[in-house]
Structures are given as structure tokens and as C-alpha cells.
Amino acid sequence: MRKHKLPMAILLICGFIALGFVNSSKERNLKVLPADISDERLDSLMQTxxxxxxxxxxxxxxxxxxxxxTIWNFASDxxxxxxxxxxxIRLTIDINKTYFNYDPKMHPAYLNKVSCNSCHRGNAYPEE
Structure with a gap:
């Protein structure tokens, strides 16, 4: 039994190291959203x-x-x-921070009282 634990531990460690390299190779170019945002939270915001x-x-x-x-280059400007x-995004952050209950423990990009949909309502170029 003991013989099988060491190879399994080595395999797990190598797997975690490999995952670290895969995740760190993702190029990001976040200038407004928090740099430490998780992939899941970033995807959720983008879907919003x-x-x-x-x-x-x-x-x-x-x-x-x-x-x-053909690949996406999400980091490109x-x-x-x-x-x-x-x-x-900066505008909605500022509105939410200024006019709604802002929790300083939370990054303001995650506030959602006012969002894109508040004005755009599903239109890329909303009516004036």
C-alpha cells in the first residue's frame, strides 16, 4: 500500500504544477477590472x-x-x-460607488445596481 502512495503523490504534484503553467499562460489585459479576478467571475461579467x-x-x-x-486575442487593444x-465600465463603477451602498471590502466592478442593461436594454447603441 505504501508503495502506491509515493507515485500517486508525485503524480498529483506534477498535475498541480502543470495546471499552474496552463493557467498562468493565459494573457490578460485588465485595466479596469481587478487583476486577481477569477476566470469564472470574469466570464460571468462578460456575459452580463x-x-x-x-x-x-x-x-x-x-x-x-x-x-x-482562428483564435480569440482577448488581451489585444x-x-x-x-x-x-x-x-x-468606469462610469457604472462610479455611479454605483457614489449613489448606492458601497461596501469597501468588495471591488466596485462587482456592484450591480446600475449596469449596462440599465441604459442599453439589450441595444449596443441605446436611444438618446
Whole structure:
């Protein structure tokens, strides 16, 4: 029994090390959202933005061709709408922090009293 525990422990340690390399190779370019945001929370926020504006990821993010494959480059700032999106995220953060019960223990990007949907209502370019 003892003979099997050491190889299993080594295998588990190698697996965790490999996962660390895979996760750390994800390139991020977060200028407004918290740098330590989890992948799950980031995906959830992005889905909220998609629904609020009635758009898909390519509204702000670009595709690239690598080795003949089309891939997302989420870190790229090449799409001009991306900076406008950051400006709007800052706006909602400021409104939520200023006018609603702000908990300083929580990153203001997670506040959701006012969101994209509050004004956009599923339209990329809301009526004035």
C-alpha cells in the first residue's frame, strides 16, 4: 500500500504544477477590472455585458490567425470599441460607488445596481 502512495503523490504534484503553467499562460489585459479576478467571475461579467448590450464577444475583442487557426486575442487593444467599453465600465463603477451602498471590502466592478442593461436594454447603441 505504501508503495502506491509515493507515485500517486508525485503524480498529483506534477498535475498541480502543470495546471499552474496552463493557467498562468493565459494573457490578460485588465485595466479596469481587478487583476486577481477569477476566470469564472470574469466570464460571468462578460456575459452580463453581452446581454446588456445585445452583442457577442467580437463587439470588443479581436480574432487572430495563428498556425492557420482562428483564435480569440482577448488581451489585444486593437478593437477601438474596447476602450469605450472600459470607459463605460468606469462610469457604472462610479455611479454605483457614489449613489448606492458601497461596501469597501468588495471591488466596485462587482456592484450591480446600475449596469449596462440599465441604459442599453439589450441595444449596443441605446436611444438618446
Amino acid at each position: 455585458y453581452n446581454k446588456g448590450l445585445g452583442v457577442t464577444c467580437d463587439f470588443c475583442h479581436v480574432h487572430e490567425i495563428q498556425n492557420g487557426d 486593437d478593437h477601438p470599441v474596447k476602450e469605450e467599453a472600459r470607459r463605460m
